[in-house]
Amino acid sequence: MxxxxxxxxxxxxxxxxxxxxxxxxxxxxxxxxxxxxxxxxxxxxxxxxxxxxxxxxxxxxxxNRPHIAALSDEAATTYIYSKLVHVMNAGNWFNQSEAxxxxxxxxxxxxxxxxxxxxxxxxxxxxxxxxxxxxxxxxxxxxxxxxxxxxxxxxxxxxxxxxxxxxxxxxxxxxxxxxxxxxxxxxxxxxxxxxxxxxxxxxxxxxxPNEWSEANTGRITKVAAMAVKSMASLYAASPLMNNPIGTVQNSGYNQQWAEKAAKYANEVLQYIDNELPAKKMMGEDLPEDQKADAYRFVFYHYPNFVSEESLWYLNSTGESRKNDMIIHFQNMRFSKNTGNYGWAITTPSQNIVDMFEVINTTDGQAYPFDDPNSGFSWSNPYNNRDPRFYNNILYPGREWGLFKDGTPMYLETWDGGADLSANVLRTVPTGYMCVKWWWPEANGYNNAGFSKYYYNTVYIRTTQIFLDYAEAMNEAYGPNLDPEGYGMTAVEAINRVRARVGMVPVNSKFTSSKELFRERIRNERAIELMWENHRWFDIRRWMIAEDLFNETYPIKGIHVIDQTPRVKTVPDKQFSYFPMDVTTETRAFDSKHxxxxxxxxxxxxxxxxxxxxxx
The missing domain is CATH 1.25.40.890 (Serine Threonine Protein Phosphatase 5, Tetratricopeptide repeat)
Structure with a gap:
């Protein structure tokens, strides 16, 4: 009918x-x-x-205040009044027309x-x-x-x-x-x-067109359409999408679509190389000792409104992001704001912190933090991490910005510290803050610092295309093969992403099979695209969200104890660190979600x- x-x-x-x-x-x-x-x-x-x-x-x-990253395992939020918390994270999605x-x-x-x-x-x-x-x-x-x-x-x-x-x-x-x-x-x-x-x-x-006039910056270009074609094809290859209507089960990747996705990603990268070299990964050609510092300008920039490697983005044309920065990234002590604008904050989880690999200083190789060969120790958990960790994460005891009198500010999320509170609405729930889009000059003691740089919403950047390519190539041909002659294997693509920020190559112990390398690709994607509105979609299309959220309190933080309370200078303090459940965070998720x-x-x-x- x-x-x-x-x-x-x-x-x-x-x-x-x-x-x-x-x-x-x-x-x-x-x-x-x-x-x-x-x-x-x-x-x-x-x-x-x-x-x-x-x-x-x-x-x-x-x-209304939480960053979208708090949907996934990347983050927690203090703003419990948002529908992100009591609708989305509670799993109550049906007939929620206003969520x-x-x-x-x-x-x-x-x-x-x-x-x-x-x-x-x-x-x-x-x-x-x-x-x-x-x-x-x-x-x-x-x-x-x-x-x-x-x-x-x-x-x-x-x-x-x-x-x-x-x-x-x-x-x-x-x-x-x-x-x-x-x-x-x-x-x-x-x-x-x-x-x-x-x-x-x-x-x-x-x-x-390849590009628009300066007055039309932000309009869609040829490479933006090519990039979306690459991204959309990778989604079509993914386990969730490899289901008929009415079925939700993990039958693995779609081989044919993985091959298409690899082809289309290669076309984007070749087009950038040949027609738009300014869109290459930023910092890739810099000396090693300059790469990590240059990486931050992928995310905030001046005088340009967008970074060079942004392919598809929302042009905010110099809009001040002060309110966004204060509400998303800063607590009351750093922002000096009061009320909802001051205490609302979204904070990185221990889950995402744990994804940043550790470099063993003896053999120079990188390992997951819990690998017995990593050299990781809970006595110094933030030593020798992937350079992107220091770009993204403000951890307990780290200096970030200055007070008005020029003395340094530190994140004090240890028991008795200035940034920890028994009031769950006024604390830093995971013990970390995100500085990926927050430069140290921007705080409530230096309001002029908020206008030093710009940032905007980016949907696809060049580095993502390398990640898309690596995932598609691995699923289509395995980690070390390039049968179509594109000029780069899945492993080589991931290593280029790492090299541009000064990170050592993927450890060869993880590149011998498609299955082993799949986990490293997914980990690489999580840290490189942290908080860029990909993780929520990735864990669903990979069909791993049920496993990630199978605990009562799946979001983790860090409990820090000051072992030297009489020492007043933060760099001289000694701490003990203990992973903890963030008990204000739940994630109701089963197969229907x-x-x-x-x-x-x-x-x-x-x-x-x-x-x-x-x-």
Whole structure:
């Protein structure tokens, strides 16, 4: 039986009424006027940029203070009032129309506080309008038509990807549906959905420019579309996506899609080498003693608004990130802020700290911290770690910034320390803070320091393509083979990522088999892309989240005891360290949580739109 659509979320695609036709804020025109000229059409399309998921913004998706990293095993948060805590981490996802990630309501639709799924449907409809009407415009040049259509094909693909990596395979939203249209839309498999999405990306690649003028920095380029094609293909190869609709089981990777993903990642890397050398991994060509220091400018930068290796990103054009930095990364003592803006903080977990390898100073090799050959000791747990550890993690006793009088500040998360509190809302729950986007000059004792650098939301950077390539190559051909002649094996790709920051190569004991090296690739991805909104999707597509969250308190922190309380100078203190459960953090996760639920009323109205298993 054919069904008629009359429900809210699908109305974002199918409604004949453009209730959200806001255009650009400076435009106040009716829809027929949108396609009068290039500027008005571009203004309409620009709504897709405004609707992007700005996960580095403290109110993104109305998350209200926690960083999105607190969804996974990367972090904990003090802000227990967020729906990230009492909806997402509690596993209560069904019919939560106003919650981040799983929400489908129209609150804040079309801006960065809107829900990612609702905004994705909103942007797909705009893209479909552009694709329908722009070819009929007679007031624009061929070059302008290509620019508009290229961006529209990209946005339709990217936003479709945003939907299917949460919901699984979906019908093809390939034209502007109207309210009285008879529809019977069965779901496609994830691979079928991806095939269609890649066809849009291929069109975008053909139409988009290599680069835009400086005034248009942040618009989508050819390499951005190529990068999304690579990323989306790796997702399609992954264990979760290698399931038919209605099934959730781990049957391993899809070999054919792994081969495709390796091919597409190689195409991106070759294109960068040949056409966009400025987009190579930053610091790769620097002397060894400069690499670790240069690495920090991948994440914050000045005077440029984005780093050179950013391929697909949200351009914040010099926007101050002071509030985001204070709320996401700093506690009250460092920010000097009070109330919710002061005590809300998201902090790195011991789980992610443990992923940074230890370099044995005797043999010069790197090992997991718990490997008996690592040389790791709980008496000095932060010695000889991967250089990225020092770039990302503020650990107990480490200096970071200055007080107003010029004396150094230290993180004091030991019993009796200034940054630890019995009040769970006022403490640093894991004992660590994140400094990946926080430069030491920025604190409440030096407000001018907040404007020293910029940072922005990045969706894909060049280093991720190396990681995507390594994962795909390992699954397709194993760690040490390159049968297609791409010029780089999976092991070599990972070692290039490590070398650019001065990290030693992967220990050869982990490169003898696909299975052994798979774990090192996943570990490498976790630390390199820490807090960049990948880990949550990775642990789901790999189908390892159930194992990671199988304890009552799966998120860990560090309990530090000051053994020299009478010593006042922090560098001279001696500490004892004990891993601990963070008992304010829970993660309810079972097999149904690998896919987000589709709201029940949508399923009721669309008989062929099958609900995800368990919901």
């Amino acid at each position: 054919m069904k008629r659509i009359n429900i809210l979320l699908l109305a974002l695609i199918f409604s004949a009424c453009e209730t959200y036709l806001d255009l650009a804020p400076e435009l106040d025109i009716d829809e027929p006027d949108v396609f009068e000229n290039y500027l008005s059409a571009q203004g309409y399309l620009d709504n897709c940029y405004r609707a992007l998921n700005d996960y580095m913004y403290w109110k993104s998706q109305t998350v 981040l990630e799983v929400g489908y309501g129209d609150g804040s639709l079309g801006n960065r506080e809107g829900y990612v799924i609702s905004n994705a449907f909103y942007s797909i409809r705009i893209a479909n309008k552009i694709l329908k009407n722009v070819p009929e415009m007679n007031t624009i040049s061929d070059a302008e038509e290509k620019e508009l259509l290229g961006q529209a094909y990209f946005f339709r693909a990217w936003n479709y990807f945003e939907i299917i990596r949460r919901w699984g395979g979906m019908p093809l939203f390939d034209h502007v549906f109207v309210g009285d249209e008879e529809l019977d839309l069965p779901r496609k498999t994830y691979q079928e959905s991806t095939e269609w999405m890649l066809s849009d990306l291929d069109l975008a690649i053909d139409l988009l 690998y896919w987000y639920p589709i709201a029940k009323d949508h399923i009721d109205h669309l008989g062929n739109l099958e609900q995800n298993p368990g919901w």
